[in-house]
Amino acid sequence: MHIPDGYLGPATYGTMYAVTLPFWAAASWKLNRTLKAKQAPFLAIGAAFSFVIMMFNIPIIGGTTGHATGATLIAVLIGPWAALIAVSVALIIQAILFGDGGITAIGANCFNMAVAGVFAGYGVYRVVAGAAGVQSARRWLGAAVGAYVSLNLSALLTAVQLGIQPLLEHTPDGQPLYSPFPLSIAVPAVALEHLFLFGFVEAAVTALVIRYFQKNDPEMLG
């Protein structure tokens, strides 16, 4: 789901930077007020945790594995605004230092996973969990549904950004200049595997971690 350099045209990646920037600014402002001096170590450790979650290979079936993005899990554990920054920093480090995802696509990747993914997942979690107690099944159920929605929304946004490239950026005779697949192909190609496989992996891992905390470390969910 990390869009590399060269897949998005300047109009799209420029717009996505412009759209994501206010969210980064709002998150920084909010965290500066709430965390104050504790902000840097808290966010840095959150970002390192986010990076590490993405490296865990999770067994699916028959020896195949997948991995989770952890956007909803982190939002549930440290709050949505801190999660926005933590996931963004993890994505920026992946792009700049490890070449996973493009530098020009940082705005788009952060919007898809750190803004839309985090807030959609956290919003669904809040709605389902409501005021339920720490040990309530609604907590892990809400996190699971939130994770499923979050990952699928991120995948859909990625697919739409890729799919609009042939419409937006082409030569007069119809030659595509960036990602060549139209929406009718990009959306099903990216969305279906997340709807039927990776969404469930993300939901399962998120629910299992919440249940682990309910059993062993409930104050982490306080």
Add this chain to the structure above:
Amino acid sequence: MTRTRFLDKTLLAVAQVAERSFFSEEHARMKGLLQSLDVRIKLLTFLFLLVLISFLHLPLSLWCLSGAAVVLAVASRIPPGLYLVRVWFIVPLVSAAIALPALLNIVTPGEPLWVVVTLERSYTWGPYVLPQEIAVTRQGLWGGIVFIARVGASLSFAVLLTMTTRWPDIFAGLRALLVPRIFVMTLSMTNRYLFVFLRLVQDMYRARKSRTIHALSASGERGWVASRIGVIFRRSVEMSNDIYLAMLSRGYHGEIITLDRFRTSTIDHVWLVAIITLGSVLLAFERGLFR
């Protein structure tokens, strides 16, 4: 044991991150052309190059830039074989495989160049059309070539930047380019503590692997992975508090002070002028100003 393959895959992923970090540091310390540039100038010019690549539309311009990147790698004492593998082995190859169907008129309609297969008739399902003659189109072929050339050229410079710049210097350079201090500090601290966590993951997985004589069910293994994520989060919270207290004890009160000492030299000015000239020439060439 296919059911414990996830252990090996995670250990491999951790090892790859450590390996990437080690080799980047090693090459970044060499005395080559790009290593001698001021990090601010280097960051600015590489960002300019990445944006420039996204505005170029001719394969010739993009291949020229990829070729120039190889010359720069050699001038920066990076082994060309290693560099070419890092650039071209994964992302552009995968992109080429992804782009293959886009060469056909099923995805990119246009002037047919080569008919691959002829069906009895055409088929239509909603927005999808399977034409009677499935052919590679001129628009599809050129679109594919431009796409691969662009992805390769972008990655050429992104890899060059990380292989010739020490990671702490990248963060210091970002600070000098007016990225907010708190953001740069978070990036820098994340990078540092990331390796502490990776070591923790590696230890947990090695310990588990060394004790495994029979794999659990897939759901049992997922439960184990989830518990490890939980343990790492618990350690994260503890570490965050410890680091904060350690920072407080050293006089930190939320105001970040950095020791950034940058100085540009003649080589930086020459490099800056060369890159701006190169960009202007390529854009002028693409817009037909030399015809």
